[in-house]
Amino acid sequence: MLRGVLAGLAAGALWGLVFVVPRVLAQFSPVDLASGRLAAYGFVATAAMVLGLRVQRLPTPAQALAAFGLSVLGFWGYYLLLVLAIRDAGVEVPTLVIGTIPLWVMLLGKPGHLRWTALLPGLLLTALGLALMVRAQHPELAATAEAGVGAADAPHYARGLALAVAAMASWTAFALLNAAWLKRHPEVNATEWTNWLGVATGIGATGLWLIAGSSAAEIAAQPQRGLFVTLCLATGFGSAWLATVLWTVASRRLSPSLCGQLIVSETLFALLYSYAWDARWPTAAQSVAAVLFTLGILASIRAHR
Secondary structure, rough: HHHHHHHHHHHHHHHHHHHHHHHHHHOOHHHHHHHHHHHHHHHHHHHHHHHOOOOOOOOHHHHHHHHHHHHHHHHHHHHHHHHHHHHHHHHHHHHHHOOOHHHHHHHOOOOOOOHHHHHHHHHHHHHHHHHHHHHHHHHHHHHHOOOOOOOOOOOOOHHHHHHHHHHHHHHHHHHHHHHHHHHHHOOOOHHHHHHHHHHHHHHHHHHHHHHHHOOOHHHHHOOHHHHHHHHHHHHHHHHHHHHHEEEEEHHHHHOOHHHHHOOOEEEEHHHHHHHHHHHHOHHHHHHHHHHHHHHHHHHHHHHOO
């Protein structure tokens, strides 16, 4: 059980890094960041298949199409929305919005025996936490406006919040559709499906970069080009491929309810990385919001349990 808990926490720590990379590499476009990280994930998945870490089968055309469609919802399409949201609204609010994914998956995939009234405490706590975090951000925006910053230069906070919600909806759809697909295809093991998704993600991310990304010359001209490549490889391997392996270990060793609680570690680590990057402690309102948010998720998981 201890190994399962440690694996789940390690996966959350790796997932949390995704929220901070856009701030570290702020001069790179969202398309470049999303494409680089997920192309690296595709490279790792392809290498795993070629090197034969496990016996791998090639997907049928129908399986390949399913993998590509789900890679849009759960990987490169989702991550692009998330990067855009972080660019416009900062890290904290998108982090909390994305952190509600377990709640929405639970609501939309609610078992028939679970009463809706049992979910109300978790819903209310989560809503209060999100509202408080959003409110905590507004004084910063007001101060920016009072300082004489033009509207075109002010943060596009509302747009960022909408993009965060879109990213949340995208990954929620991925979680539900992916689970349904796997139930219909028990002959496909987890390793095969993970690598098929990775290859599909890499193809989609590469196409996205060719269509809308910066040219190779523009990226090479950036002073942080080395850090860009390093972080893309690190998050592609760690936050995608390795995190999936660790989460599989946790899922096999722990009950689904405990695994669901460990998802909260992604949110907590993301907030921790954000505050560390800013070299500051969270404000009192932000701290209370994070606590309310976490309690809301845990209360909802407990009700589901």
